[in-house]
Amino acid sequence: MRHIAIVGSGPAGYYTAEAAVKKWGDEARIDVFDMLPVPFGLIRTGVAPDHQSIKGVSRRYEKTAIGDTVRFVGNIAIGRDVSIEELHSLYDAVILATGAPKDRLLRIEGSDAENVIGSAAFVGWYNGHPEFANLNPDLSGRHAVVVGMGNVALDVARILSKTEDEFAGSDIVTHALDALRNSRLESVTILGRRGPHQIMMTPKELGELLQLERASPQVESADLPPLDDDAVLEPGMRKSVTLLREFAAIPPNIHGEKPIAIEFDFFASPKAIDVTDGRATGVVVEQTVVEAGRAIGTGETYRIPADIVITCIGYETSPIEGVPFDERAGRFANDQGRILPGLYCVGWAKRGPSGTIGTNRPDGYSVIDIVDEDIGSGHRKRGREGFDDLAAERRLDIVTFRDWQKIEEAEIAAARHGSPREKFVDIESMIAARGL
Structure with a gap:
């Protein structure tokens, strides 16, 4: 029996568990650990609450999670409750699928001011992440x-x-909905250091801006490259740039009918945040030009008013004591998923925050092939039995998948009208709900 520990129950974790089941079937026992009492990682706390169809992929993970082969071990923080060394002593392979939950910092003057917020924190807030x-x-x-x-x-x-x-139909948490209901925002400026041909936005998400009831997207025609230049773009990018051209062509009277402007500011690199009495009041921006794909500052600056600044500039993996870490890349140091003998990583913890949810599936299958090659059919460790003994000795309060199903039932029962659920936003309430 192969004993595998997967740390992290998001897409990378469950695709890896799925791959392990297909590789070894009943000849494996896979424990999927998570520091939260609830599974699915970014599917629950990262995907936008109004994108319910994307969140539906969790049903696929449920099929993997139900049964004796794969076990969810929630409410266990690796590095706090159990060390990596202890986990490694119990399992034939430990696979880190912890994602990249930390915001990459905007290292400019004023970035520590009040109301300057990283996207991991802001998205976690409206998605109900306990942290x-x-x-x-x-x-x-x-x-x-x-x-x-x-x-x-x-x-x-x-x-x-x-x-x-x-x-309506989303699972945005009530505290966020209440705050957004009382919002007085009139403009949302999206800053990009480079130009329209370098955006990482996909057509579907861009197109949603055209459907908003009270907001209108705005692009300056002067920021757009000549139309003929779009021919060199790959099809998805070409569709995105075509949408930006549509935004630029929206008549001004339409903007007047909608009270919120979503303004795309290209060739704009933030250089400092103006701060008054500890709060952000504006962003100083340097104009750029793009040379060989890189944004080069021109020295010309201007100021944008800002009562709140949200940075969406990337994520980093959280280090774990005893695991080699690549500080520059913001992920675990690894060679195609191998970190150390018996220790592996997958997903964003392996490659950094890139790709879609589906990108994690081939990644998970690949790392299981590597694990199979490494561990062969030799001596086996105690695995699940050994961990349960350790958990009992330390009186760790494990949340199982059956417990999660009870938590989910309680969230569904508490849903406001038109919402699929009302998430518990603190760990104590989650744990209490499993006893209902």
Whole structure:
């Protein structure tokens, strides 16, 4: 019997568990650990609450999680409750699928001011992540600045701009919905260091901005390259740039009918955040030009008013004591998923925050092939039995998948009208709900 520990129950973790089941069947026991009492990682706390179809992939993970081969071990923090060394002593292979939960920092003057928030924290806040549920961002000002040109920046801008009715069918948590209902925002500026041909935004997410009831996307025609230049773009990117051209062609009278402007500011690199009495009041921006794909500052600066700044510039993996870490790349140091003998990584913890949810599937299958090659059919460790003995000795309170199903039932029962669930936003409530 092969004993495998997977740390992290998000897409990378469950695709890896799925691959292990297909590789070894009943000849393996796979324990999937998570520091939260609830599974699915970014599917629950990272995917936008108004993208329910994407969240539906968790049903696939449930098929893997139900049965004796794969076990969910929630409410266990590796590095706090159990060390990597202890886990390694119990399992034939330990696979880190911890993702990249930390914001990459915007290292400019004023970035530590009040109401300057990273996207991991802001997205976690409106998605009900226990670590960020008490964030309480101030939305009483008129101007928001979103730094970044990827889909996360689009998610943040869209969520800030929606009416309460537009959240029907979503699982946005009530505390966020209440705050957004009382928002006084009039503009959301999306800052990008480079130009339209370098954005990382996909057509579907860009197209959603055209459907907003009270917000209108705006692009300066002068920022767009000549139309003929679009021919060299790959099809997805070409569709995205075509949408930006549509935004630039929206008649001004349409903007007047909608009270919120979503303004794309290209060739704009943030250089400092203006701060008054500890709070952000504006962003100083340097104009850039793009040379060989890189943004080069021109020395010309201007100021954008900002009552709240949300940075969407990437994520980093959280280090774990005893695991080699690549500080520059913000992920575990690894060679195609191998970290040390018996220790592996997968997903964002392996390659950094890139790709889609589906990208993690081939990644998971690949690492299981590597593990199979490494561990062969030799001596086996105690695995699940050994961990259960350790957990009993330390009186660790494990949350199982059956417990999670009870938590989910309670969330569904508590849902406001039109919402699929009302998430528990603190660990104590999650654990209490399993006894209902």
